[in-house]
Amino acid sequence: MNVCVICDSPLNGRECIIENIPVYQGCVDTPIEDDIIQDMHWKECDVCSTIQIINLPREEDVYLKGHAAGIGKVWEDHNEQFIRFIEKNKPVRISEVGGGSGDLARMSSIEWRMYEPHPPNEISTYRDIDFIRDFYSHDNARESIVFSHVLEHLRFPKQMISDIYSSDTRKIFLAWPQLDKWVEDGIPGAINYEHFFYCTYETLIEFFSTNGFKLQDKEDFENHSHFLCFTKSEKTSELFSQNKSNFIKVENFFRKIREIKIEKPSYFMPASIYSQYYILQNPELCLGVLDNSSDKHGKRLYGTNAIVQPPTNIDLKNNNVVVSGPHKKEILDGLKRLQEHS
Ligand SMILES: [Zn+2]
Known part of the structure; x- marks a missing residue:
């Protein structure tokens, strides 16, 4: 990848290499000889200051057994607060992209359809959900769309938002990891082959407004996630604020990890x-x-x-x-x- 995932500019900024990182982050029953370990090449976009991996492994290697399902009390609280946030902003009908375990779909009283190409094994738990075992399609777009810790995993997030803009969807609900905080605190896993780009919260909002979606409402869930609601509006000009310290933050993040x-x-x-x-x-x-x-x-x-x-x-x-x-x-x-x- 030699263009920026956020602003589509050619990547001409600083570079750093983090050596020997396993491409998958879950558990397997295959021998260690089968594991793929490779160096991560990070590069800065000098237009929007996003830092991103330019030598991404194949998606099927990064998501060998699907994406880790969010389980436990923190995720329960997260989902409860996110549903309240969504309902407060009065969506009419919802499509969710990559609904994972189906927990959000199950909790909401709103008409909800989820698209999940890799459902967990317990497919029977999906019985009561309007569920499509496939990637999201813009053909049957609904008034609202939900991404819960999904958009940051997409290889082409700009394409996704621009396709949503051309569809009938008018509202986007986003649960987004507070990466600024996670990277600063050196939490392992904040950025990796799954979360392969790092931009500030400010740049994220600019990304949406340049693609025709204006921030309507915002709530934070602890130091964990931002809950954001965007509505369709005029596209703003492609002007991004510069955050030259992003690159240093990413370098420091990996230095901290290396010094553990x-x-x-x-x-x-x-x-x-x-x-x-x-x-x-x-x-x-x-x-x-x-x-x-x-x-x-x-x-x-x-x-x-x-x-x-x-x-x-x-x-x-x-x-x-x-x-x-x-x-x-x-x-x-x-x-x-x-x-x-x-
Ligand atoms: Zn950029």
């Missing part, structure tokens, strides 16, 4: 990209990887030799567990409860 040091042999939790980076930096200190999700148990965390176990398998009182990622607090609370009851 663990003092003693430890277990890592959860079995995802958040632990992947820690283990890659400290492979000799990894005792194993823990996760609450039963469909990961017995599998190997991609890019590492670590096999996933439930936290109930280990003696929590006498072992160190390194917990990371944006859901750290929720996981730690769960471990504390386990320890008290053991």
Whole structure:
């Protein structure tokens, strides 16, 4: 990719290379020899200051087993608040792009159709949902469209928004990770082969307005996500504000990740990209990887030799567990409860 995903300009800015990053961030039952590890080439757009990966692996390698489903209390709260936000802005009929587990569709009282080409295994849980097992099509566009942590995964987000503009859709609801915060705090996984571009919140709003969608309403969900509602309007001129510090932020982000040091042999939790980076930096200190999700148990965390176990398998009182990622607090609370009851 040699043009910017946000503003379509040729990429002529600064470059940095992050070596040896596994292309997939989930768990597998294939041998480690099959894993693809490659260097990430990041490049700056000197028009809109977005930083993006220019040597993206194939999508089928990045999303080997589909996108990680959001489970747990944080996601439940996220979805509840997002539904309230959507309903407050009075959509008429909704299409959701990439509805994952179908949780939003199930919670809403509004007429809701979701498009999901890779539904989770428990397809029966979709029975009560208007669900299309395919990529989104603009042919049957509805008045409103919803993206919950999906748009930032699309290889061509500008094309998507521009196609929506040409369709009958008039409102866009977006749940977007607070990447400014995640990158600044050095949360592993904030940017990666899935979240392959980094722009500020300000640039995101400019991206929508230059493509004909004006910000109508906004709410924050903790330090986790922005909930945004855009309505169709005149396209504004293609003027983007410059954020020269974006590039430094991305460099610092990876420097922080590279400097992660663990003092003693430890277990890592959860079995995802958040632990992947820690283990890659400290492979000799990894005792194993823990996760609450039963469909990961017995599998190997991609890019590492670590096999996933439930936290109930280990003696929590006498072992160190390194917990990371944006859901750290929720996981730690769960471990504390386990320890008290053991
Ligand atoms: Zn750009």
